[in-house]
Amino acid sequence: MxxxxxxxxxxxxxxxxxxxxxxxxxxxxxxxxxxxxxxxxxxxAPSVKAKQADGQALWLTVENPKQDRMRLDVVCLTHDTCLMTETNRKPSYGSQLNFRDVPAGKYAVMLRVGREHYRYNVEVRKGQETTISVPELTPAQTPEVVASATR
Incomplete structure (x- = not known):
């Protein structure tokens, strides 16, 4: 304020x-x-950026100067299973989440850095080629978007 x-x-x-x-x-x-x-x-304060680089991957970068505990979970909402969990306290972190080899369905990418929570909803569609859509990263926005945080 x-x-x-x-x-x-x-x-x-x-x-x-x-x-x-x-x-x-x-x-x-x-x-x-x-x-x-x-x-x-x-x-x-942590800085989290997400970017959909291509039709199959979601890139996450986290700047965590206080080295708070960071946890990343990828959950399949369609089958109610956790595909990945990762924790660390690195001051800088980057990850490319590739959805090419996962079944079609709805997924949630959840990130917690200290007390801040971030969530990206990913829908995987199968056709001749796997494609994903991330509503939080709409084409109307800039290619690199800062996620909204909730406490």
Missing amino acids: KRSFSLRPAQQLTGATTSTSALRALLLGGLAVLGTAGAALAQD
């Missing part, structure tokens, strides 16, 4: 002490600390 503060011009008061200028300095110092703390927190 962004907040902006504007200080009123100093009023000329008879008998004003240095406490007004000390208070002003304290307020400005507090605002400066809050601004840098917000930037530091933003740098420590």
